[in-house]
Every structure is written in C-alpha cells, then in structure tokens.
Amino acid sequence: MKQFLSPFDQRHPFPADEFEPGLQISIPTANYLLAFKLKAARPALIGYSGDEPDLRFLLPKIKPLNIETVDDIYERFFSGETPHEFSRKMAEGILGELEPREDQK
Numbered sequence: 001m002k003q004f005l006s007p008f009d010q011r012h013p014f015p016a017d018e019f020e021p022g023l024q025i026s027i028p029t030a031n032y033l034l035a036f037k038l039k040a041a042r043p044a045l046i047g048y049s050g051d052e053p054d055l056r057f058l059l060p061k062i063k064p065l066n067i068e069t070v071d072d073i074y075e076r077f078f079s080g081e082t083p084h085e086f087s088r089k090m091a092e093g094i095l096g097e098l099e100p101r102e103d104q105k
Contacts (some may be wrong), residue, residue: 006065013079015042016019023049024079030058030062031062031073031076031077032077033058034055034059034062034070034073035073035076035077035078036059037051037075037087038055038070038074038083038084038087038088038091039055039074039078039079039081039083039084039087040087041084041086041087041090042087051087051090052090052094052097055087055090055091055092055094057058059091059098060098063097063098066086066095067091067092067095069076070083070088070091070095071088099100
C-alpha cells in the first residue's frame with residue numbers, strides 16, 4: 001500500500017480525545033484523495049464499482065476549472081508523474097457532466 005501513497009500528502013488531524021494514547025488518526029484532504037484515486041485508476045469489475053464513484057464524488061466538491069487543474073493537483077502529490085490515461089479520461093468525462101463554476105459562466 002505504501003508504494004501508492006504520496007510523500008507530499010495533506011492531512012488534517014482528527015480529534016483524538018476518545019482514543020487510546022498513541023493512536024493517531026488523520027483525515028486526508030479532498031485534493032489528496034483525488035490524486036490518490038487518479039493514481040489507483042481501478043476500473044469497475046463484477047461486484048466492485050472501481051474508482052469512478054469516488055471521482056464523481058470528489059470532483060464536484062473540489063470544482064477544478066478544467067482537466068489541466070486536475071493534472072496540477074495530481075502533480076502536487078505525485079511530482080514528475082502524470083495520471084494514467086484511463087483515469088484522466090474518466091475525470092474529463094465527469095468534468096464534462098458538471099455544471100460550470102460561477103467564474104466560468
């Protein structure tokens with residue numbers, strides 16, 4: 001699993017008042033999850049929906065201007081890499097279905 005994680009991750013600490021000492025929980029940012037899902041790029045299989053539903057959830061939350069903005073988010077976490085063509089096409093298709101941002105109208 002570690003091979004897929006970014007050395008430039010972004011996480012928010014989770015309040016640990018209810019946990020045992022030594023247990024640390026953090027919440028990844030939406031941008032980091034997007035980059036991680038683009039890197040995984042798993043297609044749907046029988047009984048498994050793949051990464052597309054997660055991209056459909058994340059992209060409207062992040063509201064990137066275009067696919068180049070998505071590429072920039074990916075590059076921030078996986079420097080020197082580009083998303084797989086499969087995941088990039090999936091993201092482009094989802095972006096095409098979204099309502100334009102207010103600053104794009």
